[in-house]
Amino acid sequence: MKNQYVPVITLDGPSASGKGTIARLVSQALGFHYLDSGALYRLVALAAMKRGVDAGDEQGVVGIARSLDVSFADSSIRLDGIDVSDEIRAEACGEYASKIAQYSALRVELLERQRDLRKLPGLVADGRDMGSVIFPDATLKIYLTANEEERARRRHKQLMEKGINASIAHLVLALRERDERDSKRVASPLQQCEDTRLLDTTGLNIDQVVGKVLGMYADSGSIE
Ligand SMILES: Nc1ncnc2c1ncn2[C@@H]1O[C@H](COP(=O)(O)OP(=O)(O)OP(=O)(O)O)[C@@H](O)[C@H]1O
Numbered sequence: 001m002k003n004q005y006v007p008v009i010t011l012d013g014p015s016a017s018g019k020g021t022i023a024r025l026v027s028q029a030l031g032f033h034y035l036d037s038g039a040l041y042r043l044v045a046l047a048a049m050k051r052g053v054d055a056g057d058e059q060g061v062v063g064i065a066r067s068l069d070v071s072f073a074d075s076s077i078r079l080d081g082i083d084v085s086d087e088i089r090a091e092a093c094g095e096y097a098s099k100i101a102q103y104s105a106l107r108v109e110l111l112e113r114q115r116d117l118r119k120l121p122g123l124v125a126d127g128r129d130m131g132s133v134i135f136p137d138a139t140l141k142i143y144l145t146a147n148e149e150e151r152a153r154r155r156h157k158q159l160m161e162k163g164i165n166a167s168i169a170h171l172v173l174a175l176r177e178r179d180e181r182d183s184k185r186v187a188s189p190l191q192q193c194e195d196t197r198l199l200d201t202t203g204l205n206i207d208q209v210v211g212k213v214l215g216m217y218a219d220s221g222s223i224e
């Protein structure tokens with residue numbers, strides 16, 4: 001049987017731009033599968049931290065990724081059979097993930113796990129290199145962003161809702177540092193490629209952004 005083309009929508013962009021939120025809602029609206037690629041880097045980070053591996057130990061980190069026992073089911077993310085959905089969202093885990101994400105051997109190790117999720121009826125994938133490296137033939141590629149202050153305010157609200165205190169000023173600095181590291185690394189940096197549509201969500205609410213992505217997808221001519 002001939003291989004059928006599986007549509008993919010990629011959402012790449014800086015921290016707290018809303019990639020995960022929007023990608024999940026768009027995947028639900030279309031009945032597509034969803035790939036949260038950042039969760040994979042965070043899972044490697046958490047496993048490495050639990051085993052006392054330093055973020056500077058490339059071989060150690062790659063070894064952990066090679067034997068990573070993870071499952072994504074019923075909205076829970078499991079590491080070695082334990083639900084770590086909340087634990088991987090900690091800022092320390094995101095920072096560690098960003099540090100180890102510079103290792104190209106780690107990125108190669110995680111590549112097929114991500115591509116394997118491309119299944120009918122389609123996939124919505126969010127991260128930093130979804131359109132540039134993992135799914136270069138994606139149906140629609142979006143670079144999702146918002147200005148720094150708005151992203152820091154969104155992250156602040158998100159943390160406050162979880163009972164975690166942080167100042168907006170501190171969050172601006174933390175976001176800036178992470179985005180710089182993610183966009184300046186040599187291996188698969190965060191970047192807006194030529195074939196990628198810019199979607200600046202500053203001043204737009206979640207429903208408006210979802211509507212815009214669905215509109216772009218409809219305009220891409222992929223819906224029969
Ligand atoms: N357009 C929007 N308006 C207001 N809040 C938003 C919008 N988009 C997302 N948010 C909120 O911003 C917060 C950060 O969103 P989310 O975690 O999806 O970002 P992200 O880009 O996946 O972040 P990271 O890459 O750091 O994991 C969430 O609380 C989310 O509900």
Ligand SMILES: Nc1ccn([C@H]2C[C@H](O)[C@@H](COP(=O)(O)O)O2)c(=O)n1
Pocket residue numbers: 015037038039041042094097098101126127128129130178182
């Ligand atoms: N495709 C991806 C996804 C994530 N990363 C790295 C860089 C991020 O700072 C970190 C955590 O991602 P998040 O969950 O905040 O989206 O993981 C990457 O390099 N490539």
